[in-house]
Amino acid sequence: MDQSQCIIRIPLRQRTQNHLKSLYFGVLAVGADLASGLLAMHMISRSSHKISLVFKDIQADFLKRVDADAIFTCTDGEKIDALIQKVVDSGERHHQSINIQVTAPDKYGDEILANFTLTLSLKVKE
Numbered sequence: 001m002d003q004s005q006c007i008i009r010i011p012l013r014q015r016t017q018n019h020l021k022s023l024y025f026g027v028l029a030v031g032a033d034l035a036s037g038l039l040a041m042h043m044i045s046r047s048s049h050k051i052s053l054v055f056k057d058i059q060a061d062f063l064k065r066v067d068a069d070a071i072f073t074c075t076d077g078e079k080i081d082a083l084i085q086k087v088v089d090s091g092e093r094h095h096q097s098i099n100i101q102v103t104a105p106d107k108y109g110d111e112i113l114a115n116f117t118l119t120l121s122l123k124v125k126e
Contacts, residue, residue, distance in 0.1 A: 003046075004077035006039035011069045022065040029058065031072040032100040032116035040098070040120055043080050049088050049124055056095055056119040063114060068107035074100045083122055093123035 001007070008031055010016060016027045023031075033055070044051045076098045083096040102114035 001038060001042060002077075003043070003081075005073065005075040006035045006042070007074075008035045008038070008072040009069060010072070012067065017067075020065065020067075022067040023070055028060070028062075028066065028070070028102065028114060029116075031070060031102065032058070032060070032118060035072040035074040035100050036076070036098045036116075036118050036120065039074050039077060040080050040122075043077065043084060044122075047084055047088070049084075051084065051087060052123050052125050054121050056121040058119075059117040061115045063112060064108070066102060066104055066113050068104035070113075071103045071105060072100055073103070074098060080120065083120065087122045087124055091124055093121060095119050095121045 010027060010031050012023060016023055018024045040053055079096050083094060086094050098118050098120050100116040101112050103110060104113055
């Protein structure tokens with residue numbers, strides 16, 4: 001993780017795989033939540049403001065079964081930073097769509113296996 005991106009790896013193991021030997025839907029959702037949520041929390045912690053974070057909704061496009069160790073990549077640090085500034089400046093709640101891509105480089109190289117879009121909702125705590 002750095003100021004612009006967060007990358008999470010979730011291995012395909014007995015506890016994370018379903019009966020089709022691919023990652024459970026819940027594991028995929030958690031990976032997307034972690035990649036975007038950790039990046040947002042990191043950026044909020046760097047600011048001098050107390051900001052509450054919640055995800056408003058989620059959209060997922062599953063393009064191919066994830067049947068190898070999965071990499072969840074969120075590169076929307078600039079969007080999150082702009083959202084934090086907007087929330088601080090206005091004092092109101094605002095939302096921003098955050099994108100996460102899922103790959104399995106050991107088996108599929110750079111091919112995208114799933115795309116997630118989570119709507120991040122931020123508000124300054126009173």
